[in-house]
Amino acid sequence: MATQKKADAENPLANILINVLIPVLALSYLSKDPVIQELLGKDVKMWHIGPVRALIVALAFPICYGVWFFLKTRKMNFFSGLGLFSVLLTGGLTLFLWNKDGTVKEHAAVLFGLKEASIPFVLGIAIIASHWSKTPLLRTFLYSDSLFDIPKIESKVGLLGKEVEYQKVLLNATVLFAMSFFVSTAMNFGLAMYFLGDLNHAAANAREVYNAQVAKVTGWGFVVIGVPIMAFLFFTLRKLLTGLRGITGLKDEELMMPR
Structure with a gap:
């Protein structure tokens, strides 16, 4: 029983990586708008999908992990909730701060x-x-x-x-x-x-x-x-x-x- 419990124990580092760090990195590197990139004369990369799509990708990690964890244990996953909060806060703030003309809001x-x-x-x-x-x-x-x-x-x-x-x-x-x-x-x-x-x-x-x-x-x-x-x-x-x-x-x- 103890061996099984230890085998089923979650790795906190993997939890934080999947639910917090990867989503934040996705928002940081995928959020570039191809239209703005072209206006600035920058190369448009295949991963430049814009802030809205980047937010969807970032949200997918904690949501999928949280659903998998719930189906496995019938419990809510704290890290998935933290990841959702972090991604929504980061993505929502990005959408609020970015102006369509390429500028950002004051402060x-x-x-x-x-x-x-x-x-x-x-x-x-x-x-x-x-x-x-x-x-x-x-x-x-x-x-x-x-x-x-x-x-x-x-x-x-x-x-x-x-x-x-x-x-x-x-x-x-x-x-x-x-x-x-x-x-x-x-x-x-x-x-x-x-x-x-x-x-x-x-x-x-x-x-x-x-x-x-x-x-x-x-x-x-x-x-x-x-x-x-x-x-x-x-x-x-x-x-x-x-x-x-x-x-x-x-x-x-x-x-x-x-x-």
Whole structure:
């Protein structure tokens, strides 16, 4: 049973890749309008399908994955919902900001920066709020049964009568984990303003420049934002392990699932 459960466990990285990163990349690289490309004297590539079609392609990934997951488990997939929210926000903002004459609306940089910041901010709030629900998001991302031997841990906690201390450890880990998303909120906004802050919204090629800079925001985000966040997550994991060791007396290899 345990082997089957482990085999059926989802890979969080694959989830984020399919439901969030690939759709955002699709919006960044497929959204160029062939008509505007021709007016600017640029080569029209076969993947330049325009913002509306790019939005449809991007939405297809989280929708298809979410349907597949629901048919398989009869449960809603959190990452698919996050992907749909991200794609609709990004695609909808793109359609709003782009003008037909090739220019973009004023304050496009600020609006895009706020969009970039909104997703990790909402996620951070949701992580903290979910601590008191039946399905804490900490268990979806970090404290999952694919990483930790949760039945053994909770059995030991119950045996020692340390439920209050156990919940405190999980709350502290939840807050630390949410903080990584709040850090990402600030860094996302800063990165967007760095690349888009000097955008000339009235230029004839503003849409072209906007699209190119959005692609840079996405690409550099993996490094500028991803590395610090991974370091933050590692720190959170170590604090979680330290807390669990303190209340259960179990060693790290006993707390973690065997690899």
